[in-house]
Amino acid sequence: MTAARRLDRLFCDRALLAGGWASGVLLRFDAQGLIAAIETGVDAPPAGVERAAGPVIPGMPNLHSHAFQRAMAGLTERAGPAEDSFWTWREVMYGFVRRIDPDSLQAVAAMAYAEMLERGYTSVAEFHYLHHDADGRPYADPAEMSMRILAAADSTGIGLTHLPVLYAQGGFGGQPAGEGQRRFLNDPDRLLAIVEASRGAPGGQRVGLALHSLRAVSPDAMAAALDGMAGLDPTAPIHIHVAEQTAEVEACLAWSGRRPVEWLLDRGWLGPSWCLVHATHVTAGEVTGIAASKAVAGLCPTTEADLGDGLFPARDFLAQGGRFGIGSDSQIVIDAAEELRLLEFGQRLAARRRNLLAPHPDSSTGAALYRAAVAGGAQALGQPEPAGGLKAGQRADLVVLDPDDPRLYGRSDDTLLDSYVFASPRNPVRDVVAAGRLVVRDGRHVDAEAIRTGWRRAVDRLHAA
Numbered sequence: 349m350t351a352a353r354r355l356d357r358l359f360c361d362r363a364l365l366a367g368g369w370a371s372g373v374l375l376r377f378d379a380q381g382l383i384a385a386i387e388t389g390v391d392a393p394p395a396g397v398e399r400a401a402g403p404v405i406p407g408m409p410n411l412h413s414h415a416f417q418r419a420m421a422g423l424t425e426r427a428g429p430a431e432d433s434f435w436t437w438r439e440v441m442y443g444f445v446r447r448i449d450p451d452s453l454q455a456v457a458a459m460a461y462a463e464m465l466e467r468g469y470t471s472v473a474e475f476h477y478l479h480h481d482a483d484g485r486p487y488a489d490p491a492e493m494s495m496r497i498l499a500a501a502d503s504t505g506i507g508l509t510h511l512p513v514l515y516a517q518g519g520f521g522g523q524p525a526g527e528g529q530r531r532f533l534n535d536p537d538r539l540l541a542i543v544e545a546s547r548g549a550p551g552g553q554r555v556g557l558a559l560h561s562l563r564a565v566s567p568d569a570m571a572a573a574l575d576g577m578a579g580l581d582p583t584a585p586i587h588i589h590v591a592e593q594t595a596e597v598e599a600c601l602a603w604s605g606r607r608p609v610e611w612l613l614d615r616g617w618l619g620p621s622w623c624l625v626h627a628t629h630v631t632a633g634e635v636t637g638i639a640a641s642k643a644v645a646g647l648c649p650t651t652e653a654d655l656g657d658g659l660f661p662a663r664d665f666l667a668q669g670g671r672f673g674i675g676s677d678s679q680i681v682i683d684a685a686e687e688l689r690l691l692e693f694g695q696r697l698a699a700r701r702r703n704l705l706a707p708h709p710d711s712s713t714g715a716a717l718y719r720a721a722v723a724g725g726a727q728a729l730g731q732p733e734p735a736g737g738l739k740a741g742q743r744a745d746l747v748v749l750d751p752d753d754p755r756l757y758g759r760s761d762d763t764l765l766d767s768y769v770f771a772s773p774r775n776p777v778r779d780v781v782a783a784g785r786l787v788v789r790d791g792r793h794v795d796a797e798a799i800r801t802g803w804r805r806a807v808d809r810l811h812a813a
Contacts, residue, residue, distance in 0.1 A: 351794040351795050352505050352785040352787045352795075353785065353794075354784055354785050355398060355744075355781060355785070356376065356377055356784075357374060357375060357376050357377065357397045357398075358374075358377075358397070358398055358400055358404075358746075359372075359373070359374050359375075359390065359392075359397050359400065360373040360374075360375065360399075360400045360403075361399070361400070361403075362403045362404070362760065362761070363375070363400075363403070363404040363405070363738060363746075364403075364404070364405045364406060364719075364738065365386065365737045365738045365739065366735040366736065366737040366738065367737065369761045369762075370388045370389075371389070372388060372389045372390040372391060373386060373388050373390070374387040374388075374393075374394070374397070375738070377744040377784035378784075381743060381744050381782075381783025381784040381785070382732070382741060382743060382783075382784075383738060383739065383741065383742050383743075384740065386738065386739070400748045400779070401750075401751075401778055401779060402749045402750055402751040402752075402778055402779075403748070403749050403751065403760070403764055404738075404747070405747050405749065405765070406722045406735075406736070406737055406745065406746055406747070407468065407470025407722075407745035407746055407747050407780065407781075407782065408468050408470065408674070408718075408721060408725060408747070409469070409470070409472070409473070409507075409673060409721075409725030409726050409728070409729050410464055410469040410472040410473065410674070410675050410676055410684070410725070411473045411623060411625075411646045411674065411675045411724075411725045411729060412473060412475055412587070412623075412646045412675025412676070413474050413675060413676055413679070414474075414475055414476075414477075414677065414678060415456060415457035415460045415461070415474060415476075415497065415500070416445065416448055416453055416457065416478055417441065417677075417678045417679050418456050418460035418463075418679040418682075419444075419448075419452070419456045419806070419807060419810055420440075420441065420444045421678065421679050424437050424441075432656075433655075433656060434655045434656065434657060435593075435595070437655055439528065442526075442527075442528025443528070444810075445478060445528070445531060446482050446528075446531075447482075447813035448478065448810070449809075450487070450492055450496050451496075451809075452809055453478065453496045453497070453500075454496040454497075454499055454802075455500075455802040455803055455805065455806035456803065456806050456807075457474075457497055457500035458500040458802060458803070459800065459802070459806075460676075460682065461500055461501055461504040462796060462799045463682045464682055465504060465505065465506055465780050465793055466775070466777060466780070466788050466791060466792065466793055467682050467683045467684055467775060467777060468683070468684035468685065468747050468777050468780070469506070469676070469682075470506065470507060470743075470745035470746070470747070470781075470782045471507030471508065471509065471725075471726075471729055471743065471745060471782070472506055472507070472508060472509070472729075473509040473511055473556075473585070473675070473728060473729050474508060474510050474511060475511050475513055475558050475589075475625070476493070476494060476497055476510065476511060476513055476558075477512075477513035477515050477532040477558075477560060478493055478532065479493055479494075479512070479531065479533075479534060479542065480493075480530070480531045480532075480533070481531070483530070484530030484531055484533065486538070490538065490542055491542045491545035491546060494510065494542055494545065494546045494549075495545075495546075495549060497510060498510060498549050498551060498553060501551070501553060502550075502551050503795070503799070504787070504793065504795070504799065505783070505785050505787040506782060506787075507553070507729075507743055507745060507782060508554070509553070509554040509555070509556060509585055509729040509730055509731075510546050510553055510554070510555045510556070511555075511556050511557060511558035511585065511587050512542045512543050512555075512558065513532070513539075513558040513559070513560050514534060514536060514557070514558070514559050514560060514570075514573050515529065515532035515534065515560040515565070516533060516534065516535060516536075516564060516565050516566065516569050517563075517564055517565070517566060518564070519563050519564075519599070520562070520563050520599050520602070520603035520604075521603050522566060532560070535569065536569050536572040536573040537572075537576075539557075539573060540576040540577070543555060543557060543577065543580065544580065547580065554585070554730045554731070555581075555584070556577070556581075556584040556585035556586060556587065556621075556730060557573060557584060557585075557586055557587075558586070558587040558588065559586070559587075559588040560589060561588065561589040561590065561596070561608075562590065562596075562608050562612075563596060563600070574617065583621060584621065585621055585623065585729060585730040586621055586622045586623070587622070587623040587625055587646065587728070588612075588622070588624060588625065590608045590609055590612065590625065590627055591608045591609055591624075591626060591627050591628055591629045591630055591634075592625075592626035592629075592652075592657050593628075593629070593657065594658075596608065596629075597629050607630075607631065609624065609627060609634040609637065609638065610631075610633070610634055610637075612624075613634070613637040613638075613641070618638070618641035618643045619642060619643060620641075620642040620643065620644075620727060621730070622641070622644070623643065623644045623646045623673070624638060624643055624644070624646060625646035625648070626646065626647070626648065626652065626660070627646075627660060628657050628658045628659070628660050629658060630660075630661065635664050635665050635670070636668060638665070638670060639665060639668040639671075642671065643671070644671045644672060644673055644724045644727055644728040645660065645665060645670060645671065645672040645724075646672070646673060646728060647660055647662070647672050647673070647675070647687075647691060648674065648675045648676065648677035648678075648687070649674070649687050649691045649694060650677075650680055650683075651676070651677035651678040651680055652677075653690060653694070654678065654680045655678075659694045659695065659698055662691060662695055662704075662705055663695055663699075663705060666705060666707070666720070671724040671727060672720060672721065672724045673721050673724035673726075673728050674687040674688060674691070674725065683775070684721075685769050685772055687721075688714065688717045688718060688721060688769045689770055691705070692704065692713060692714075692770075712762035712763065712765065713766065714762075714765045714766035714767070714768065714769030715761075715765035715766060715769075717769060718736075718765050718768075718769060719736030719737065720736060722734075722735075722736050722737075723736045726742070731743055743782075743783055744782075744783055744784040745781065745782050745783065746780070746781045747779075747780055748777075748779035748780070748781075749768060749776050749778060750776045750777070753772065753774065753776035755768075755771045755774070755776065756772065756776050775791060778790060778791060
């Protein structure tokens with residue numbers, strides 16, 4: 349990334365800190381892109397220090413992304429001959445994925461990551477399972493596609509937690525993989541080699557491990573991958589798709605006699621380093637188990653709505669102290685506020701009541717959701733010092749909101765966050781700092797033209813393939 353300017357300090361008239369809103373905030377950033385110190389009650393910016401153009405909030409971590417799917421967003425909205433579902437969408441995705449080469453992946457991912465930054469996400473967990481060429485053969489460098497993801501993140505400035513995905517079979521009980529899945533397949537040793545290569549790449553990004561799902565990884569392969577990852581990094585983030593579809597739950601019951609989350613809980617593996625992506629179809633006992641384990645529920649409301657997945661029981665989960673974060677997943681929508689809005693609105697439609705996810709009477713729903721998603725997302729990405737506000741030791745990731753946006757004008761503090769989440773159809777993100785670098789200025793990524801040029805070339809190649 350050539351145009352981003354590194355900041356060593358930033359003065360904020362008003363900022364959301366871990367302990368709440370504060371005035372006259374001077375943030376100091378170190379050379380590693382972390383918040384080194386925070387002063388409050390400062391009367392004015394010191395000489396030569398930039399003044400934030402509006403209220404400052406922590407950047408939102410995006411805990412679940414399939415970047416390549418940005419290029420197919422909007423291409424699956426035509427009704428098929430039978431009832432459409434996640435499973436019919438998946439077949440369209442398999443057809444699309446055959447066309448993607450390394451250059452296209454890097455350009456599409458860069459476009460997705462730049463849009464994330466423009467929409468308030470400052471870091472992303474990339475759930476990356478597109479490993480091989482179109483015939484299912486490893487590239488000369490088996491980590492080629494991972495290197496392209498790392499390069500896309502570096503070129504945009506977004507913080508990356510890279511999660512190479514183990515995908516080893518086509519269904520429960522060792523069913524063979526289909527043709528559409530051949531680009532994804534690895535055994536634990538090959539997958540761990542990709543993890544090691546990613547850890548050794550320049551850029552200092554976080555690397556963890558993803559298990560695609562219980563249907564795509566056998567228990568033995570799962571245990572081997574987890575053991576291998578623990579040998580490389582015992583604190584690494586571990587993510588898994590789970591209980592997204594009722595058909596998956598039924599197939600898991602037929603295979604094991606246990607529901608997917610129940611099966612994981614029985615193994616005793618779950619803990620704070622785990623993220624259960626979707627977990628849509630869960631029982632009351634499973635909700636309690638996830639909350640008690642301190643694992644993060646990875647919720648992707650716009651994708652879950654697009655695919656007709658269902659609604660996560662968020663109210664019961666949060667009432668038990670459950671931790672959650674949000675993700676853009678299929679990239680049908682890239683907007684941090686929209687994910688939180690739809691999360692609450694889905695609960696309202698189901699219960700026919702309002703403000704269901706507010707933690708207590710007279711609390712601000714949008715502000716509470718924003719804080720919780722920032723803290724849970726940072727935990728899921730393996731970031732230092734996860735909290736619902738800015739704190740020394742964290743990545744220097746922050747968003748400056750536009751105080752002149754009509755929906756935010758005259759609002760402050762938690763009311764401002766409520767308006768940002770629930771009443772901002774126009775994007776009110778003005779500036780974004782990621783790891784201490786100014787990557788979005790006046791609502792636009794600083795390298796937007798170069799990124800969009802690469803995107804257009806990639807889309808033209810994909811359409812011609």
